[in-house]
Amino acid sequence: MQKWLGLWKMDCVQKVSHGVLPASSEDPEIFTNSDYVVLGETYPGQEQEESPEQPDPDGEARSDTVGGGFFSSLFGRDMSSYTPEFLLDVRSRVNFTYRTRFVPIARAPDGPSPLSLNVLVRANPINTIENYIANPDCFNTDIGWGCMIRTGQSLLGNALQTLHLGRDFRVNGNESLEKESEIVKWFNDTPDAPFSLHNFVSAGSELSDKRPGEWFGPAATARSIQALIYGFPKCGIDDCIVSVSSGDIYENEVEKVFVENPDSRILFLLGVKLGINAVNESYRESICSILNSACSVGIAGGRPSSSLYFFGYQGNEFLYFDPHISQPAVEDTFVESCHTRKFGKLHLSEMDPSMLIGVLIKGEEDWEQWKLEVMGSTIINILAKRMDDFDVSCSMDDIESVDSNLMKKDTNNNENYGVLEGDYVDIGAILPHTTNIGGSEEDDGFQDIHCKNQKIVVMGNTHTVNANLTDYEVEGVLVEKETVGIPSPINEKC
Known part of the structure; x- marks a missing residue:
C-alpha cells in the first residue's frame, strides 16, 4: 500500500510539474456536440x-x-x-x-x-x-x-x-x-x-x-x-x-x-x-x-x-x-x-x-x-519575394541629400531630424508596392499595442566610406510610431 501511495504521489508531482492538471479554480469548457x-x-x-x-x-x-x-x-x-x-x-x-x-x-x-x-x-x-x-x-x-x-x-x-x-x-x-x-x-x-x-x-x-x-x-x-x-x-x-x-x-x-x-x-x-x-x-x-x-x-x-x-x-x-x-x-x-x-x-x-x-x-x-x-x-x-530582394542601391550621399536641411538636428527645439546610427527609417515610400503587405495602415490585432506595419531599414555606421543601402537589411516589421520618415518624392538618383 505504501509503495502504491509513493508511486501515486510521484505521478502527481510529475503531472503538476508538466502543467497537466488545470487550475481548480477554472472549470474547463465542455463541447458535447462540437466536431x-x-x-x-x-x-x-x-x-x-x-x-x-x-x-x-x-x-x-x-x-x-x-x-x-x-x-x-x-x-x-x-x-x-x-x-x-x-x-x-x-x-x-x-x-x-x-x-x-x-x-x-x-x-x-x-x-x-x-x-x-x-x-x-x-x-x-x-x-x-x-x-x-x-x-x-x-x-x-x-x-x-x-x-x-x-x-x-x-x-x-x-x-x-x-x-x-x-x-x-x-x-x-x-x-x-x-x-x-x-x-x-x-x-x-x-x-x-x-x-x-x-x-x-x-x-x-x-x-x-x-x-x-x-x-x-x-x-x-x-x-x-x-x-x-x-x-x-x-x-x-x-x-x-x-x-x-x-x-x-x-x-x-x-x-x-x-x-x-x-x-x-x-x-x-x-x-x-x-x-x-x-x-x-x-x-x-x-x-x-x-x-x-x-x-x-x-x-x-x-x-x-x-x-x-x-x-x-x-x-x-x-x-x-x-x-x-x-x-x-x-x-x-x-x-x-x-x-x-x-x-x-x-x-x-x-x-x-x-x-x-x-x-x-x-x-x-x-x-x-x-x-x-x-x-x-x-x-x-x-x-511575392523578400523585401531585401528589392534593388535599393542609393549611396549614403544620396540619402543625406533627401531634404538635407530638414534632416538635421534642431538644437533649439532639442528634436532630432537626422538619420543616426541605430535609427529605424521608414523607406516604404521608395520601395515598389508589389504586394499588399499588412493590409490596412494600422494593425490593431497585435494585442493592445497600436502598431504600424512598415518597411524599415536599420541604419548602421553612416560614416563608412562607399557605404550604400545594399549593406543594410530591409524587412517588414511591426513597430511603434517612432520611425524617422523619409519625405517622398525622393531624390531622382535613387
Missing part, C-alpha cells in the same frame, strides 16, 4: 451514456483517452464520448515522448550536468542516480530538456507518414505497424537513426549553439529538422523551407523548387509568436484553419518551456500529445510504443504564443490549392 478535427479530417462529436470501458475496433479500451477535467487528467478516465473512427485516427498518428536508458549522449564541457533537480523530480530518482554513476558525463535520458525535440520529431514523423503511406493510413494490427516500421525507426534513439534525438542534438549544437541537456526552442528545432532532412534525401522530402520569426512564405523561393521538379515535396516550418504572453484570441480561427487543412502536419507548441504536439481541435480546445511521458528506449517494440490514444485538451487561453507550424506540400497543384486556403489567414502570408 473533432484531426489534421484535416473531421469527426462528429456524439452524446452517449458514459461507457469508459467500451472497446474500439483495434481492441483497446476507451479509458485510455484523456479529457480535459481534473480526474480525467489524473487517472486517464474517459469523461466524454468519441467515435471509434476518431479514436483510431488519433492512435494512428505518430507520437514521440521522453525516453530513458538510450545510447549515452556525451555532456558538453560547458553544458549542463546530466544530474539535476529537474530530472530527479520528473524521472525515477533511483534510475537517474544509477545512470549518473554508470555514465557521469553522459545523458541517458532527455527528461526535463527534450520535449521540444520530441514534438518536432512528432511533426516530422507525421509528415513522413502522410507522405509515404497517405493520410488515410490507420494502425489496425501488426501488419500495419510493420508497414510503417521503416519510417518510425528513422527516429529511434541511436546515433545511426537519421532523425534520432542524438542527431537533433548534434544539429542543434552546430546550428543553434545548443548543448546536450539544453532546452530547444521552435527556431532551433526547425533548423535541426531542415538540416537532418537535407542530410537524408531518402526521407522523400525534397526541400524544407524554414521561417523562424514569421508566417511569411515567398513565392519566388517556392517556384524555384517547382521549376526543377513540379512534383517536389516541400515541408514548411513556420516559427511564429501569436501574442506577447498569451495567444491573441483573434488568431483562433486561423490556427483552426491550419489544423483543418489536408496539408497540415501539426503544430509544436504548448505551455511556456513545456512543449506539446497539437494535431487537432474541438471548439476552443486544442488536442495534443504530451511528450512528457517517459518510456524506456526499446528496439523490438519501438514502433508500437510510438502510438497511443491518450491525448489531452488545452484551451486557447492556456497556450504559449510561440509555436512551430508544419505544412507539407506535395507538388505544384497542392501548392496552388493551399495558397487559396490561406488567403484570409492572419498568420500565414504568401508574398
Whole structure:
C-alpha cells in the first residue's frame, strides 16, 4: 500500500510539474456536440451514456483517452464520448515522448550536468542516480530538456507518414505497424537513426549553439529538422523551407523548387509568436484553419518551456500529445510504443504564443490549392519575394541629400531630424508596392499595442566610406510610431 501511495504521489508531482492538471479554480469548457478535427479530417462529436470501458475496433479500451477535467487528467478516465473512427485516427498518428536508458549522449564541457533537480523530480530518482554513476558525463535520458525535440520529431514523423503511406493510413494490427516500421525507426534513439534525438542534438549544437541537456526552442528545432532532412534525401522530402520569426512564405523561393521538379515535396516550418504572453484570441480561427487543412502536419507548441504536439481541435480546445511521458528506449517494440490514444485538451487561453507550424506540400497543384486556403489567414502570408530582394542601391550621399536641411538636428527645439546610427527609417515610400503587405495602415490585432506595419531599414555606421543601402537589411516589421520618415518624392538618383 505504501509503495502504491509513493508511486501515486510521484505521478502527481510529475503531472503538476508538466502543467497537466488545470487550475481548480477554472472549470474547463465542455463541447458535447462540437466536431473533432484531426489534421484535416473531421469527426462528429456524439452524446452517449458514459461507457469508459467500451472497446474500439483495434481492441483497446476507451479509458485510455484523456479529457480535459481534473480526474480525467489524473487517472486517464474517459469523461466524454468519441467515435471509434476518431479514436483510431488519433492512435494512428505518430507520437514521440521522453525516453530513458538510450545510447549515452556525451555532456558538453560547458553544458549542463546530466544530474539535476529537474530530472530527479520528473524521472525515477533511483534510475537517474544509477545512470549518473554508470555514465557521469553522459545523458541517458532527455527528461526535463527534450520535449521540444520530441514534438518536432512528432511533426516530422507525421509528415513522413502522410507522405509515404497517405493520410488515410490507420494502425489496425501488426501488419500495419510493420508497414510503417521503416519510417518510425528513422527516429529511434541511436546515433545511426537519421532523425534520432542524438542527431537533433548534434544539429542543434552546430546550428543553434545548443548543448546536450539544453532546452530547444521552435527556431532551433526547425533548423535541426531542415538540416537532418537535407542530410537524408531518402526521407522523400525534397526541400524544407524554414521561417523562424514569421508566417511569411515567398513565392519566388517556392517556384524555384517547382521549376526543377513540379512534383517536389516541400515541408514548411513556420516559427511564429501569436501574442506577447498569451495567444491573441483573434488568431483562433486561423490556427483552426491550419489544423483543418489536408496539408497540415501539426503544430509544436504548448505551455511556456513545456512543449506539446497539437494535431487537432474541438471548439476552443486544442488536442495534443504530451511528450512528457517517459518510456524506456526499446528496439523490438519501438514502433508500437510510438502510438497511443491518450491525448489531452488545452484551451486557447492556456497556450504559449510561440509555436512551430508544419505544412507539407506535395507538388505544384497542392501548392496552388493551399495558397487559396490561406488567403484570409492572419498568420500565414504568401508574398511575392523578400523585401531585401528589392534593388535599393542609393549611396549614403544620396540619402543625406533627401531634404538635407530638414534632416538635421534642431538644437533649439532639442528634436532630432537626422538619420543616426541605430535609427529605424521608414523607406516604404521608395520601395515598389508589389504586394499588399499588412493590409490596412494600422494593425490593431497585435494585442493592445497600436502598431504600424512598415518597411524599415536599420541604419548602421553612416560614416563608412562607399557605404550604400545594399549593406543594410530591409524587412517588414511591426513597430511603434517612432520611425524617422523619409519625405517622398525622393531624390531622382535613387
